[in-house]
Amino acid sequence: xxSRRKCIILLSLIACFAAVIGIxxxxxxxxxxxxxxxxxxxSQCVWNTYVGKTSExxxxxxxxxxxxSPWKIGFPRSEVFEKYKGLRTLEWHWxxxxxxxxxxxxxxxxxxxxxxxxxxxxxxx
Numbered sequence: 001x002x003s004r005r006k007c008i009i010l011l012s013l014i015a016c017f018a019a020v021i022g023i024x025x026x027x028x029x030x031x032x033x034x035x036x037x038x039x040x041x042x043s044q045c046v047w048n049t050y051v052g053k054t055s056e057x058x059x060x061x062x063x064x065x066x067x068x069s070p071w072k073i074g075f076p077r078s079e080v081f082e083k084y085k086g087l088r089t090l091e092w093h094w095x096x097x098x099x100x101x102x103x104x105x106x107x108x109x110x111x112x113x114x115x116x117x118x119x120x121x122x123x124x125x
Contacts (some may be wrong), residue, residue: 011033034095036061038117042097045124046117055103055110058090064101065090098121 011121030037036058039042039046050058084104092099097119103110118124 010026033096033101034093035094039100042117043119045119045122048115050101050115051113053101053112053114055090055101058101058103062092066093066098067091076115087113097122100110 024071028037029042038049068091070087084102087102087104088110092104097117100116100118101112102114103112105111116124
């Protein structure tokens with residue numbers, strides 16, 4: 001019969017082994033949806049991971065946007081429209097959430113100045 005200490009060690013080893021196997025066998029949501037992982041905890045909003053990238057770089061990495069719109073997320077102050085004249089929001093949608101990139105024109109290129117991964121069931125104001 002195993003001692004209590006040996007049982008605890010054996011159970012700990014089994015749990016670690018199961019965790020390693022689970023990580024290796026079960027891919028992340030990002031992998032299953034063929035998209036990048038936007039942060040370590042995608043159950044919460046992940047902000048500004050793509051700031052400074054051009055729309056061409058975003059499309060090369062994420063594919064064509066699902067939707068484009070000529071407005072900002074939420075209810076921006078008028079200064080936002082003055083500072084980022086011509087801003088657009090590019091959106092990509094997956095079953096587990098959506099990614100929004102706000103871009104504006106600089107020297108003939110559309111550059112991201114704000115981005116956000118929004119998991120399903122979270123609403124941005």
